[in-house]
Amino acid sequence: MSEVKLATEVRSEFGKGAARRIRRENKVPGVVYGHGGDPIHVTLPGHELLLALRTPNVLLALELNGTKQLAIPKAVQRDPLKGFLEHVDLLLVKLGEKVTVDLPIVVEGELAAGANLLEHVMNTLSVETEATHIPESVTVSVAGLDSGDAVYAKDITLPSGTTLAVDGDAVVLQVLSAQAEEPSAEAEGDAAAEA
Known part of the structure; x- marks a missing residue:
């Protein structure tokens, strides 16, 4: 299984308006959670994420708060008519961990x-x-x-x-x-x- 690196930005803006602004910039809002920590709200590059999600259960390498984290997609929301990504939930994983x-x-x-x-x-x-x-x-x-x-x-x-x-x-x-x-x-x- 290949690992796909994605540039990740931690975001502090929430809500419908902020999500629309993010999508206009061809980016996707998302949440990264797991290992008992607080959820981290992120912004991911739209096109690169779309290409990565073509592989089922892809392993994503994210740069979060200066550290490299591995994550897998858990929930992906798409626009029902146009098919573009609206939101993604990512689950943090570690080497050797069972999912x-x-x-x-x-x-x-x-x-x-x-x-x-x-x-x-x-x-x-x-x-x-x-x-x-x-x-x-x-x-x-x-x-x-x-x-x-x-x-x-x-x-x-x-x-x-x-x-x-x-x-x-x-x-x-x-x-x-x-x-x-x-x-x-x-x-x-x-x-x-x-x-």
Whole structure:
């Protein structure tokens, strides 16, 4: 996992007006918290933060009060129409510290022959891992699965140093049989009339 350095400014202005001024300067207001300390209100560079957040569970290196701090994004608020960043909450982490994160699930392989549907019960898997070695995703093979089969959280092979943060019996993926609708009596009558 790569570390992204961001220039961080501690801010003393709060409220809606201050946040709007910050966004007009192409910056993003945010809060950094963790390790039992008081929350620190910061301003982050908008474009660099947007690029960094394209990587799930990215590790951010922040310069706070003259010291380098590591943080991961915990909550990101975006404008619902335009998609630009409005606010970000960052959680401070240390080397060797365990954190709980949601990893995207990547599916590979082909289902067994036949008309089957793959239902994603979960799109992400909650795991506990070291903050500086967060995997980008988990891969699940569905090769050969047939109707009625399911993949449980405990069946997924996790990277070393990573453990499940959800119940092992939770269904992640399941295979359903595709069922064609039975024609109604009217449709059967219309088909007979056309013949």
